[in-house]
Amino acid sequence: MSLLADIFTIVAVTAGLGFFLAGTAGLLRFPDALSRLHALTKADNLGLGLIVLGLVPQAGSLGGALKLVAVWLLALGAGGIAGQMIAQIVNGRGKRAVNGGREG
């Protein structure tokens, strides 16, 4: 059981790291801000998600596992919202309408 869990952890964390690597490469190599953002959010969401998933069997307790999942969910939320904000600034800069503020 514990061996199985360890193998699962190794596989999932390695996969997660792969996404981080790919995301970082994208962040450095992609030409414009929006594609970079795209790469970054993929790394955040999937990479962190897989790492958290891999670590859950190692958490030792249900509470610990839930905390790990909570970390992932919060990072998801923060990443998504930060991505939105950056995208807005990028769009706004394109349209020269940064000062519009809150629509509607």
Add this chain to the structure above:
Amino acid sequence: MSGPLLYGLAAAALIGLGLHGVLAHAAPLRRVLAFNLVGAGVFLLFGVGARRGAAAGLPGDPVPQALVITGIVVAFAATALAMALIRRLAILRAAAAGTPEEGAAPAAAPPRETR
């Protein structure tokens, strides 16, 4: 090299860099930033001492750790006071120059809904 020693050397570097920044920079914001770097280095130095004083089953001596917590809050208060001074100065300068400062002049802020 042991962990604490590494962090101790990093603390020394932070202190040196920060001190130079405070003395050499003329812009107030950078000076305050540099002051915070020195502060971080000094706190880290306390942490290194605490780590080396680990005993009685604790990962570190709790007394310097508590001092650092107090110190961090005091440093925050200092930064806040400095920022308030800088912003006020900017508002006055802008008023003297006759151009409203973006983000600083309160009257320019749009009215907000209250829910």
Add this chain to the structure above:
Amino acid sequence: MNATLDAVLALMLPVMALFSLNARDERSAVIGFMALGLLLALAWVRLGAVDVALTEAAIGALTGVLLLGAASAAVSVAVPRTGSPLLRGLLALAAALVAAGVAVIVAGAPDPAPSLAAAAVAHLGALELGNPVTAVLLAYRALDTLLETVVVLLALIGVWSLAGEGEWRGAPAAPGGTASRPVVLLARLLPPVGLVVAVHLLWVGADAPGGKFQAATLIAAMWLLVLMAGLRAPPELGGARLRGLIAAGPAVFIAIGLAGFLVPGQFLAYPEGWAKAAIIVIEVALTASLAAMLALIVLGPGTGERRT
């Protein structure tokens, strides 16, 4: 493995500091500084000081908001760099000497260092506490903590005194300029979570890493987020309830301290069997006051805006 992590972290700290000091514009400098704060939090975990790591991370965020807010205003204050090359060389030399001296001292310092860990642990039972850092902050060196909240209050009064004439009791300007939809979403989602975490931090602080500073900072951050999103208007600084909240924490602390004159007969000593109860009362009152003060410090002086 751990040694590598330590080495990388220890190297990254000065690198980030250099970046922050030499960044071209103020905003990048501040962002570099915030990144440094996160690295520092990691370093604190590695140094076995989780309480400090939490404080560093939490306060780091507030400091970031402060600095970013000033970064936009600071451009017009910038003064050209002055001083002769000779003077600048001397300054660099002096800073390098101090750094070198500190490095020599660190390398030569006793290891294991003299420590009060054993003494701090020895009295935990009498205080009914499990976290020695909390015991230091609220029992052995409680006067430091009490006066430190007074420092924060003085800083707040100092910030208030920078208001324009006749405006100082009004509401401060909302932080962050204009709010966008994602911020509004965040300000609706995050505060409930943040408050739960803050209460948790406060509650476990007696026995595990956590406590009033960390909890108060988190609450302050949540409040600021709500204000940033425009979901609530900043409060009027002259409001009686707000003022009462601010004064309550230090007042409760002082009152319990003075009560110590009566029962065990010493200032800031807790009566036997009541230590934990007294400490929890102080922590709760201080958390509320500190949260309000920290947020108000970030908000800045009143601008005379009146709520309709």
Add this chain to the structure above:
Amino acid sequence: MVGDALASSPGGYLLVLAVLVPVIGMLAMPVMGLLRVRHAASLAFATIAVGVAVVGAVGWRVVGSGEALVYGIGGWSPPLGLALRADGLSAVMMAMAALVIALVALYARPQFAAAETAPGGRRAFGFWALLMGLWSALNLAFVGEDLFNLFVALELLTFAAVPLVCLDGTAATLEAALRYLVFALVGSVLYLLGVAVLYARYGTLDIGLLHELAYPDFATHAAIALMIGGLMAKAALFPLHLWLPPAHAGAPAPASAVLSALVVKAPFFIIVRLWFDVLPGASHEAAARALAMLGAAAILVCSVVALRQARLKLMIAYSTVAQVGYLFLMFQLTIEPGVPAWATIGWTGGMLQLVSHALAKAAMFLAAGLIAEALGHDRIDELAGAGRAVPVSLFAFGLAGLSLMGLPPSGGFIAKLLLLSAATLSGAWWIAVVISVGGLLAAAYVTRVLKRAMAPPPEGIVTSPVARSRELAALALALCAVALGLVPLQPFDLLAIGRAGVALP
């Protein structure tokens, strides 16, 4: 509880009260609406009445028992807990602070009388709240025994003093405040650096314990040097004084008085504690000479600069830097083989200089404030008519000037005489010369003002009246500075109470 090491003295709780009473007063000010009080000044005066009584009781206990008052907070003893301790010197410092604060408050009441919501309410609220915070910080600096506790005291002091500088809210005062803040913060952080090194070395921050534990090595010396360096910036020792003149000259007169009289003295007092109570090893002649030379440079350079000022308040501020220089001569003048420092005349002279300068400088700033209010400006060249408009203030200014010049009868005269004889006895002729020249320069800049002010007023000059009570507050301070010169021998014993190895007669 830990307590075998430290027994609190019977009246030790007074020390806690001395720190806390001003804090309680300050804490009441934001909520004075809830307390049904309309004026922050009323709260301040109630606080000052209690605080002065507490300080008086401390002095009475110390003098009565001939021993230092000690208190362990919460029943914890150092090294784990914090101790407060007031020896004769601390008691004198606290009394000085209480006297200056009380008289400055009397002076400031008409100036900061606005109710919170009235026009000027911001300045009134700020002034009184910050003044109370400042007083608490001073008392803590004078009785603290723990180096980190003293750091908190220094920060309290900074946070109270900086906003006082820019209470007027003009761009110039804000700039001065910002520069002051940066200097003060760098000073604090250097001090804290030394504290970190000392803790890692000895595992305690209690001055009494460090006195026994500390041994002379590089780390200890470096730590104390860093701390003293940081404190020098806060005490405005030449050449780290650049922040002081604009800050002290820009503040409202009562704030300037407190800043110049008291705020720069607290870091100096902590330097004295470090130098005489912590620094291990034999006399440190080279370091003492270095400090004395900086002090001498301060006296000569800043007196000359004061002489060349066009504005009265700036002149007084530069005079502060010069007079602080005298204090730093003390470290060299207390080195006498076989004699403990506090039994030397250099020690008494230095401490007397500290107190008499505090009283004289407070009087001078208050008087200058009234002169400026009466004439509407403080340009020295256009002071003619001040003698007729505010004669009492000018008299107070002149009396305070006597003390700065070191002319009899005044506290400054005794102080400078003692320093001068200490210098000649120890063969440090250059110090004797500096003291004499400094006195002459002080005479020049004080008489320059007096001469202009006594001149007949030009035709058509309009002066505004000032309250007589405020003039009397300034005069009272100046008279106290003079009266110090009439009790020359008394402080000698008082200043030695609680200093180890000194038997009282």
